[in-house]
Amino acid sequence: MSYGHLDAYSRLLRGAHEAAATGQSWPDSPRKLITASWRRSLEAGIDPEGKSAPLVCDSSDIVEIRQAHPLQPLLPLLAQTLSGLADETDHVMIVTDGDGRVLWREGNGGVLRHADQVGLADGHHWGEYMAGTNGIGTALATGRPTHVYSEEHLMRVLHVWSCSAAPITDPESGCVIGCVDVSGIARNLHPATVALVGATAKLAESQLTVRMHERDERLRRRYESLRNRPGILLSPTGRVISGDPMGRLGARLPLSGQRMILRDGSVAFLEPFCDGYLLRDTPSATPPALRLTCLGEGTPTAGLGDRERPLSLRHAEILALLSLHPQGLSAEQLSFHLYGDDGNPVTIRAEIHRLRGQLGEVLAAKPYRLVCPVEADFLELRRLLASGDTAALARAYPGPLLPRSESPDIRREREELEAQVRACLLRHGSPDDLWTYAQTPNGRDDYQILERLSALPPTDPRSAAARARLFP
Template structure:
């Protein structure tokens, strides 16, 4: 700290606090690190008169949250490193996640009771946007160890505290995954504490790196047992661990998305260029087995035009040459009174109405729908996303991996009779319309979205045929469920020469 006398520095900070309002100049300013933090905090709407950090985790779930966090195995290492401070009555050791939410703390009973009053406790959040300038939030915001002294806190309720925090970066993903902090009453916490806290964070990162190398070695041994099968071995976060034994992919890891598929795949959208030693995966993917399965089959193009595919391998991924055969086409037959069906490759499957509705909605929304959106389209406000997830699970049992998640979307070529109908309407081709239109879209469906699509298609088909349809096209429409009694269509047919059997049939239908 550039001010050797804390009393003088405290007076300067108190003057700065008097002018710490948006848009006002500060005649006396704290050091630049704190001044920048105050600016960010004020922009986030922090009230200097606030009195506590917000509670963002239900404490009844805190054990599960702790158990799933990557710092959980390192907690003994961190607390042992800083135990001399935690044993003192006026210091508390804090470990948070990447969003400044307190997961663990240790200290004497007296200091913990004081910490409770300001929310320095399990489940409370200490980012700058939650409580303003503080050792945890400012360390996370700047990505480096910081010491925040007394009146350097923007909230006045924290002025009796000082804190030293240091972020912890995961060497595998390269992202900050948490923060270690020591907090105490203002005069009891020496500014040099930040060096000790920073050393503890570096020690944790070294341990994470050691564990990462052990995992890499296990993956590498399993990979080498493949003996010549081409592929680039990736960690769960997309870090390149080992090259390609056959040499067919290893030198070419500058990736770009497959044309036409980027809009449907967050992985492909992120693969404009692979950074050195890493292939970026979508945020939140690859961390567990379920995430890895969701990424299975993602296709991408290498810089020389070779198509590659991502597949789960043990705890990581293999990037392998994609099969040369075209993926099977999903064909949907949903028009008319017949039982809705789907075919995938050479296999035809009858579908329940609910499964047909889901596939129709996914075909109509190629960019994908969340469970909540699907539920609303199917059931309106009374829908339940849990029901949708169960139905998707059953659909996957029938159709395999053609439905991807987050959001739900079809990841194979799709042909559907109602989509073909749309193309004929766009081309204004009444003859093709008459051949393709077998009846309303899923006529038994009560889904609000399906009903809207069904009504629009029928209205457009009818209008096109009335405007320029030939007798054959009009007669074909008259054989559908809603066309049998369509007065205008039948009138056009009745006007045909009396020798035309279609004229007689139309006149018969027009009789009261």
């Protein structure tokens, strides 16, 4: 489009925008894509005079979301493909999650400072229903590469920007998991940029497909090593990988609980297997236990069957609370236990949905509860405290329960466990038990523990180490 045509289109857009902002009928409408987006945005309550996309994630949340996001390993590829363009032409490259939350960005310092002013920065939400018509939000809403020029943005503050964005679909789940975007000052960003951004999204999808096939092959090898190859092998999202040569189940099954009714009316039972599932004619004798590791300074983990995976702090908190409340909790109760009066049940429901995507149907609803045996290191610690086995207690306690958690209930449980372990070891612990506790985060500088150890014979190296800590 020539500058002359751009000027004419800009005049049309300004008139239409003024009418939309004041609730009047539009004298001339933008192109259909933008007209439909404006209507969706206005129905969502977006203020055309808004100043920025909203900030919805703090820095700690962003770190956890990035680490768990499937696009994390592909960032070098995306950066290599697009960041050169962004850096050399005063543009910024943005990568979001499937909701439109900015997870990563690259560009030179000058354009990043301009981007900060409108929320083109980590943690800001660019979904249409949060920021109105824009490249990211409209690409996610329509499911295809999109270029949004200057005054086509609904928020007036974005009229100095243009952006090209394309959604990225996960071949494993078939769901949109992210969006890649290049944004810049209006006339510096050629509409043809959308073709490059779209090609970059397809390149990312092809890499995700390669990685999916590699995971399938590893899972298939584990399955084929089983005696008699029981059941049908499914991926984490229900894709049929092996065991159904006639294809009677189709390409994918909706995972809807441990007991499933298939299309032919037969009943099958779902159980975790490595990073996927086995679909069996009969259930296993005992359901697999959920194994939680939440003590100490390491990353919390969850294990189910043959699967072991790291947990974000948020997910570890939820699973720990549900373990401590086996009768179950409503979304409102769980939100209060996690965040106190500042909690939001909507956030809890979204996190439970993500957790069920990772762990399957071990989580039931109404109320939220764990419906499988639970083996948690902090629950085992409670049992050892009751048994009085101080040697086993000292070995089983690597440190506090989820030390980074600010949840009121987790903090209370953490402090109670720490106090009880310490008191038990001070009353009944052997020098070996006290020395083991002294290696924990809180035990390293515990005066009473170190004082007891320093009273050991001078030839005992633990005595010298304790005195060194007491009198550095």
